[in-house]
Amino acid sequence: DTGVSQDPRHKITKRGQNVTFRCDPISEHNRLYWYRQTLGQGPEFLTYFQNEAQLEKSRLLSDRFSAERPKGSFSTLEIQRTEQGDSAMYLCASSPVRQAYSYEQYFGPGTRLTVT
């Protein structure tokens, strides 16, 4: 399968614990995005990378959140001192950068986080 993969698919943690999620984009896709989705809402943008450079961070990304893409391939999203409000689906997507108009992002299946 050459699609976007995310690990783990589900994570249950206690409030105050740290969690880390991994995203493996489609090979050779320069851009990698993180979104968060809560129940009944559409995905909300968190941050994105071009290769290893983090290009933009949303105001939703508090200081407890950090994302990395150290070698321009996979990415990790870490949440420190989790709160119940962090419970959500965390989605990763990737896309190539082409000279022509790039129109499609490819999403992974998501990591569902439950903070108890």
Add this chain to the structure above:
Amino acid sequence: DAKTTQPNSMESNEEEPVHLPCNHSTISGTDYIHWYRQLPSQGPEYVIHGLTSNVNNRMASLAIAEDRKSSTLILHRATLRDAAVYYCFPTLSGNTPLVFGKGTRLSVIA
């Protein structure tokens, strides 16, 4: 970001056409109109996009109003597998952060 308006939910019978509307009255002249859908327990997937002309692909057709303030996604023959939340939004590039709204939840009845 341009604001979009979509019905919360729609229902269709299987094998019948479905027309999903979207209003994006504040769209800028250079924005493309994108549609994605999200099947249950999956990440969103791209459906179609367009600028001014109507567009067709293997999944759907996109009809864009002449003033570009609205568009309609057309599924020609709905199947049970088309039951999903459909999102539309204008965006300058599909290669930048996407701004999803709440979308339209489509139910397909056998």
